Amino acid sequence: MITIDCVSKTKSGTRILHDVTFEARPGRVTGFLGPNGAGKTSTLRILLGLDRPESGTALICGRPYGKLDRPLTTVGALLDGSGAHRARTARAHLRWVAASNGLPDSRADEVLEVVGLTRDARKRAGRFSLGMSRRLGLATALLGDPEVLVLDEPVNGLDPVGIRWMRAFLRDSAAQGRTVLLSSHLMGELAETADDVVVIDKGRIVTQGGLADVTGDHPTLEDAFFTLTATEADRPW
Amino acid sequence: MVSLVRAELRKLLGLPTAWVGLVLGTLIAPAVVLLNAPYIRRAITAGTLTDPSDLGLRDLGIGLIGPMILGVIVVSSEYTSTGQDAPGARQLTATLTAVPDRLRLLVAKTTALVLTVAAQAAVTATATLTLTQVLHGEHVPAPAPTRVVAAILYWALTALLAYAITLITRNGIVPLTLLIINSSVVSVSYLLTKVTDLASYLPDIAGTQMFLRDTDFPVEIAPVTAGLVMTAWIVVLLAIGLILFQRRDA
Amino acid sequence: MNTARAELRKLLTLPSLRRTALLTWAATLLLTYAYASAESRGEPLGDPTALAPLGYTQAGFLVLGVLAAASEYQEGGQIHTTLLAMPRRLPLQAVKALALAAVTLPVAAATAATSTLPASGATWMPAATAYLTLTTLLAAAVAGVVRRAVPAVILLLGLYFIAGPLLRARPGSLAAAYLPDTAALNPSRGAAATIIWTLSALTLAALTFHRRDA
Structure with missing residues (x-):
């Protein structure tokens, strides 16, 4: 369960989040949707204790991230990049992360297997392609077998096989009762995966609810999104 | 070629660290002359200075950290990763797609570096020497123009030395550490001259003799020969750097 | 305890730290030889030979500290992983310093031994080991605030090798006694300065780390 309540944040003089409030519930995939720069990543970083909110609270299972014991056993997070130092091998990276939360070393090889990187375990992270970096990031998120998953643009950089795999993985996770929150600007992708949708634009939540409710009378989620964010579809940027 | 050099100049001057090198390098030497003025004046009246014509020129050496930083980051910035998404991505990729001919690229980079450092050295030398004249003019002869030009040349060559080493190491920290330690008051090269006379031909020991007279190195080298020795070092290192740069994957 | 194990593993699997340690030790060996041979030629280089190298x-050691701390912020964004795994920042910062000290200590001892023992300065060895370890921690603290390796190296080397000697060269300079590296040549005099500088830098680094968005 993720609860974000009235979170605001100002960065170098600009208000980037205005009273952001929403929930992500167990057993469901919640899609966090918005154009580039809308505040998706900022919200997730505050949720994960990386950035500080100016006001408001962001809780995971009722506690702020920093108060979780062995946090990786509760939350698995994937942000941009692999989160690994380029000179370290994939296995060495996963092993120090495992040690930090008292997980056995064998977990490193288990999660490498899950994301299909077993053969690259001895490769240095700096030699990984974009797709492999993302898989390594996901492997790190899965180390503690967490009940909550927070993923920032998870399909970025994945090939079609990887995207399909990710979709199935997220659906399975939710089916097993996990809470899944993923941000994306790919609406087609979200429409395939999400049960609930939260739409953010210019730092404000524009709408939220079940996928069907948010889509409403519009033919697709994409049409609904453009109406809601009042972005002209023909303006390139 | 002119547009390539302009592009490289723009790239260099767009780096915040380059400005650290420019500002530090330009300000330190004049500042030291100002701060040391009372002490020098006492030394002059006491007659403990052996060759007052070195004054001012000697102080220029302290600003060399500027050209060193510039020479290193011209190369090391190309090898720093540009983003978190792909740890392998470097500015060099963009550079080489824009200018695939690596030799031309290095010529443009070298030119941009030499232009920047020569301009910086000219400003610093003028400021430092004018200040020395204003403060101690009655005791210090105005330095011969050839010696000033030699000092500016020494700055440019030092930048090129840093640049060539970085081309070989592809990493900024190793050359910066080596060069900065070696620009300390008692340099490692100077220590080595106490062990073997051959150390007199190290680039920095030879290079300073282009424009300083009062040195206590075991082998005295005439200014022109000194310049040639330092240039030879740089040519060899640059050649190695160039060959490696041509052969290595970007 | 878990945090300590994780931080130790991180340091031990960074190839750049191993290379730096090895190069530093080799350079010490070379300089010790240079000082010894200058002395045997009858032209000693001034400073006490046991400590001068x-x-x-x-x-x-400055570079070692910088690399250890800046590696978190280099490409790949490892700091995110670190903070997601260990979100309590102040204890994390303390453990980081202890882990770095534990890894540095043997390197510092080996380097100090290389320089002091041949010059029959064995009594200086413990002090020199402690000094080098503290210097590494100070550099790590500075790099933790600056967050980028090259600027941190420029800053620290500039202070230790350019600004410091300049201040010391001024006759009657008071500042010289209070610089963090006074102890390098005169352990009995500068010890307090080194300890105070290191502790202040570590405190500053911990506070900025605690306050700042990662």
Whole structure:
């Protein structure tokens, strides 16, 4: 369960989040949707204790991230990049992360297997392609077998096989009762995966609810999104 | 070629660290002359200075950290990763797609570096020497123009030395550490001259003799020969750097 | 305990730290030889031979500290992983310093021994080891605030090898006694300065780390 309540944040003089409030519930995939720069990543970083909110609270299972014991056993997070130092091998990276939360070393090889990187375990992270970096990031998120998953643009950089795999993985996770929150600007992708949708634009939540409710009378989620964010579809940027 | 050099100049001057090198390098030497003025004046009246014509020129050496930083980051910035998404991505990729001919690229980079450092050295030398004249003019002869030009040349060559080493190491920290330690008051090269006379031909020991007279190195080298020795070092290192740069994957 | 194990593993699997340690030790060996042979030629280089090489090779320890701290912020964004795994920042910062000290200590001892023992300065060895370890921690603290390796190296080496000697060269300079590296040549005099500088830098680094968005 993720609860974000009235979170605001100002960065170098600009208000980037205005009273952001929403929930992500167990057993469901919640899609966090918005154009580039809308505040998706900022919200997730505050949720994960990386950035500080100016006001408001962001809780995971009722506690702020920093108060979780062995946090990786509760939350698995994937942000941009692999989160690994380029000179370290994939296995060495996963092993120090495992040690930090008292997980056995064998977990490193288990999660490498899950994301299909077993053969690259001895490769240095700096030699990984974009797709492999993302898989390594996901492997790190899965180390503690967490009940909550927070993923920032998870399909970025994945090939079609990887995207399909990710979709199935997220659906399975939710089916097993996990809470899944993923941000994306790919609406087609979200429409395939999400049960609930939260739409953010210019730092404000524009709408939220079940996928069907948010889509409403519009033919697709994409049409609904453009109406809601009042972005002209023909303006390139 | 002119547009390539302009592009490289723009790239260099767009780096915040380059400005650290420019500002530090330009300000330190004049500042030291100002701060040391009372002490020098006492030394002059006491007659403990052996060759007052070195004054001012000697102080220029302290600003060399500027050209060193510039020479290193011209190369090391190309090898720093540009983003978190792909740890392998470097500015060099963009550079080489824009200018695939690596030799031309290095010529443009070298030119941009030499232009920047020569301009910086000219400003610093003028400021430092004018200040020395204003403060101690009655005791210090105005330095011969050839010696000033030699000092500016020494700055440019030092930048090129840093640049060539970085081309070989592809990493900024190793050359910066080596060069900065070696620009300390008692340099490692100077220590080595106490062990073997051959150390007199190290680039920095030879290079300073282009424009300083009062040195206590075991082998005295005439200014022109000194310049040639330092240039030879740089040519060899640059050649190695160039060959490696041509052969290595970007 | 878990945090300590994780931080130790991180340091031990960074190839750049191993390379720096090795180079530093080799440079100390070379300089010790240079000082010894200058002395045997009858032209000693002034400073006490047991410690003088360390005055130069402490640069290696500065680099060691910088690399250890800046590696978190380099490409790949490892700091995110670190903070997601260990979100309590102040204890994390303390453990980081202890882990770095534990890894540095043997390197510092080996380097100090290389320089002091041949010059029959064995009594200086413990002090020199402690000094080099503290210097590494100070550099790590500075790099933790600056967050980028090259600027941190420029800053620290500039202070230790350019600004410091300049201040010391001024006759009657008071500042010289209070610089963090006074102890490098004169352990009995500068010890307090080194400890205070290191502790202040570590405190500053911990506070900025605690306050700042990662």
